């Protein structure tokens with residue numbers, strides 16, 4: 067039988083492990099993709115938009131709400147991509163989606179409470195950053211090159227998939 071649990075010996079109440087669903091969305095306007103950073107990220111690092119699902123929300127509703135809340139954009143269409151267990155902060159199920167916004171409605175309004183910065187990046191910029199093997203800790207100068215999440219993160223794979231789709235080519239794993 068699948069599933070872990072603990073039973074309280076005095077009350078017999080069963081406790082099951084908790085896992086929080088998180089949507090992570092790579093937004094594109096067709097030609098560019100939108101990446102964002104929090105002030106806690108290593109210098110130069112940008113990632114896809116992530117946020118915990120609220121109680122009662124579907125994945126689709128969570129994606130639309132997070133994109134609107136964090137960067138003020140309206141999702142036109144979205145597509146589930148893949149998922150990943152993520153142990154931080156205490157077990158999340160990362161649900162990765164690709165989303166598009168309308169070509170004429172791309173002006174970003176960064177929610178400063180949640181993000182330090184967000185910007186559109188071209189295919190060239192992102193493809194070059196994917197090939198970069200820099201260490202986050204070595205970033206000292208103010209003129210920082212774009213850095214992307216490491217291969218263990220689902221965000222990396224979403225960004226790589228987007229580049230592959232745009233170029234119709236497979237990139238090295």
Ligand SMILES: NC(=O)C1=CN([C@@H]2O[C@H](COP(=O)(O)OP(=O)(O)OC[C@H]3O[C@@H](n4cnc5c(N)ncnc54)[C@H](O)[C@@H]3O)[C@@H](O)[C@H]2O)C=CC1
Nearest residue numbers: 086088113116117118152154155158160215219220221222
């Ligand atoms: N695997 C990957 O590629 C990536 C994973 N992540 C993960 O996604 C999660 C969400 O990302 P962010 O919104 O940027 O995180 P965050 O750390 O900025 O969390 C935002 C806020 O959500 C609230 N929250 C709501 N439900 C929560 C819960 N069940 N557990 C903890 N906090 C909860 C808290 O108040 C927290 O301050 C984080 O755990 C982060 O590590 C984020 C980006 C990439």
